[in-house]
Amino acid sequence: MFFDNSLCLTCGSSLGYVRAERSLVALTESDGTLLRADGTPGSYRWCANRELARCNWLVAVDDAEALCESCRLTSVRPNDAEVDAHVAFADAETAKRRLVSQLDALDLPIVPRAGAADADPEHGLTFEFLSSRGRSVTTGHQSGVITLDLSESDDAHREFVRQQLGEPYRTVLGHLRHEIGHYYWPMLVERAGLLDEYRSLFGDERASYEDALSQHYGGGSSADWVDTHVSQYATMHPWEDWAETFAHYLHIHGGLETSDAFGIEVGEPSRSAGAGAWASSTAVAIGPMIGTWLGLTFALNAMSRSIGQPDLYPFVLSPTVVSKLDFVHRAITSAAAGRSAAGGRVSTM
Numbered sequence: 001m002f003f004d005n006s007l008c009l010t011c012g013s014s015l016g017y018v019r020a021e022r023s024l025v026a027l028t029e030s031d032g033t034l035l036r037a038d039g040t041p042g043s044y045r046w047c048a049n050r051e052l053a054r055c056n057w058l059v060a061v062d063d064a065e066a067l068c069e070s071c072r073l074t075s076v077r078p079n080d081a082e083v084d085a086h087v088a089f090a091d092a093e094t095a096k097r098r099l100v101s102q103l104d105a106l107d108l109p110i111v112p113r114a115g116a117a118d119a120d121p122e123h124g125l126t127f128e129f130l131s132s133r134g135r136s137v138t139t140g141h142q143s144g145v146i147t148l149d150l151s152e153s154d155d156a157h158r159e160f161v162r163q164q165l166g167e168p169y170r171t172v173l174g175h176l177r178h179e180i181g182h183y184y185w186p187m188l189v190e191r192a193g194l195l196d197e198y199r200s201l202f203g204d205e206r207a208s209y210e211d212a213l214s215q216h217y218g219g220g221s222s223a224d225w226v227d228t229h230v231s232q233y234a235t236m237h238p239w240e241d242w243a244e245t246f247a248h249y250l251h252i253h254g255g256l257e258t259s260d261a262f263g264i265e266v267g268e269p270s271r272s273a274g275a276g277a278w279a280s281s282t283a284v285a286i287g288p289m290i291g292t293w294l295g296l297t298f299a300l301n302a303m304s305r306s307i308g309q310p311d312l313y314p315f316v317l318s319p320t321v322v323s324k325l326d327f328v329h330r331a332i333t334s335a336a337a338g339r340s341a342a343g344g345r346v347s348t349m
């Protein structure tokens, strides 16, 4: 059963996602209430965004909210008259559900900006999904508010921008993973006492952002960025390097979770196979994870080529990039360990 499914392809029963369990459950309907097909306790209804956002998440029947916990995080969406933006909105919500589920898996707290007992109206998280038709929308993050230009969900537009910017990857999920990286920086780096190590790896984030921006789009970045950065955009400023590396960590984590679920095991490639510049003999906490990932992506790229497709994973992880990914890995895992030592998660909603 795949994360996005709402129907079991084998038995035809409805499937809904239970966030607290991070799983899809098979359902039967009784008097308008959804019950678990396996008879275990739990009664639900569909999220009110089931049609509009293709949402397959469940809401407990005793919950007063109409929307599921993922859809509730969105404070701005196209209005009902902007029908041509609804497909893009559903795509963005689908990517967001995957993001929320992954943040849960990593035990990263999601404090909503509104609509919950533990909401933080100043720094809590909220998403604004805006159609840029007839106005200008900039995808970005500002103290908890993540804005997405819905035209990023249009394949032709996104592919055009991707080629203009020379990016190997440009996806809606990638945007959300990048912006949420900005959101977590103060918690995972600054407040965790990791600023010195962060600056030694990524650079000093106090450097002028405006200068960096004009230099970047003025063609200022050197061609050997692959040795030091996970993407060309990451070279712009230490903030962006963190967000790009954080997003890439989520790509790797998400990819490995999926391969695990399917029982796919390739093993680490030998260096002579040319699978990348990094060797697993480098002693870092993320080492085993990167070894598994390189083996998997090496095989998947070969698979892509064998059916005439471009590489599924068109990246090279240099030793410096692996050190940065390792920093992200340690920042996330130690924050999660700190919260469980302190008696549970800071917040779930």
Ligand SMILES: [Zn+2]
Binding pocket: 047, 048, 049, 050, 053, 055, 056, 057, 067, 068, 069, 070, 071, 072
């Ligand atoms: Zn929903």
Ligand SMILES: [Zn+2]
Binding pocket: 178, 179, 182, 239, 240, 243
């Ligand atoms: Zn950014």
